[in-house]
Each structure stands twice: as structure tokens, then as C-alpha cells.
Amino acid sequence: MNTMPERLEYVLKQSGWSQSELARRTGVKQQTISRMCTGQTQNSRCLVTVCQELGVNPEWLSSGVGEIYQGEVKGVSQMTKVPLINWHQAKEWNQIKDNLKQSGVEEWRLIPTNTLREGFALRVKGDSMEGTGSKTVPDGSIIFVDTTTEWQSEDLVVACLPKSSEATFKQYVIDGNKAFLRSYNLLYPLIPLDGDCEIIGKVKLALVEFG
Secondary structure, X not given: OOOHHHHHHHHHHHHOOOHHHHHXXXXXXXXXXXXXXXXXXXXXXXXXXXXHHHOEOHHHHHHOOOOOEOOOOOXXXXXXXXXXXXXXXXXXXXXXXXXXXXXXXXXXXXXXXXXXXXXEEEEOOOOOOOOOOOOOOOOOOEEEEEOOOOOOOOOEEEEEXXXXXXXXEEEEEXXXXXXXXXXXXXXXXXXXXXXXXXXXXXXXXXXXXXX
């Protein structure tokens, strides 16, 4: 990362935000953000605003010197790094979480600290959670899973099924005295839950990425 545009592209990817989302959050025109990302401008006023929103050290972004992320700054949402893992790792989360190393993680995602107390991120595979209206989490989305939060009926969860080598992403529902995992896509059947199924965590945030 030898240039400011490369460094800005990196922290944007870590945050999971698009240029338009950064523009919306900062109030800086999207054209200005675009010019910063291509190296056409290094407007110092906008640079500080962008760094405050991302929690990034302005000196690092402008010159590559110093730590990437700032310490505690008044008025700035504190950010935390969450590991983006694969679905097999998600099933084994309780066994691997304490020994998870940088080399075993696909990438890290930056989100506000108050989003998760502890957990991980996953990239959605397939169309089982593609429904209608607001009830859709399309293929390729990033979901953020809190492994310390209690879940209840209608919550989205990541679960471990006994005969699968990978975790699964579904809606947890209770009907009478029975519990099920349900897909938003009605072409997929309900999965009855029994004592062999383990809920790993509750999905707190889903991020749809474009392009």
C-alpha cells in the first residue's frame, strides 16, 4: 500500500462500506470520495472527515506512517476487527476461536464495536435466504454473527447440524412446542430442530456488497 488511494481502498474494504456509503456517512460528496480513491485529490479537510468516520489515523492514510487505526477519539465510533471465516470454521467456532490466527482467516472486517460482543463474519452462499421484500439476504452478502447474544423466534441464526460438515444460516422459528430452521426462500423445506443441533450465534447485521 504505497499510495493514499491504495490505503483508502484497503480501509474501505475492511469497513465493508462502498464509496457511496462513506459519502453518506461523512456528508462529503461522492464525487470527492471517488477522486480521493483514484488519487485525483487529497483535500485535507475531507481527509480528516473521512478518517474520523473510519476511525483511521490521518497520518497513516496520507503518508503510510504510523498505526492504521486511531485510539479512542471523542465523537468517533470505535471500530473492531471481525474475522471473516468459512462455513466449516463456523461449525468449529467454539473449538478454534481461541487459537484463530491471522493466517487462518480469509480477511478481517471492520465494524462498530457495539455491533458484536464476540463473533465472526461469513459470506453467504446460495439462495436459501433470498426471499421477498425486506426478508432477503442474497448470495454473496456478508453476515455478522454474535456468539454471546440470546436468540428468540424469528431471529436469524447460524447453526450446526449434526450430519453437515459446515454451519448453516437460517431463521429460527418456534411453532407450538417445536423449533425449526426456516429459509426465506420457500423452495427450501423447514428443518426440525432436535437435541443434536447447536445454535452457534445470532446474526446481528447483514451487508450486501455491490460490484
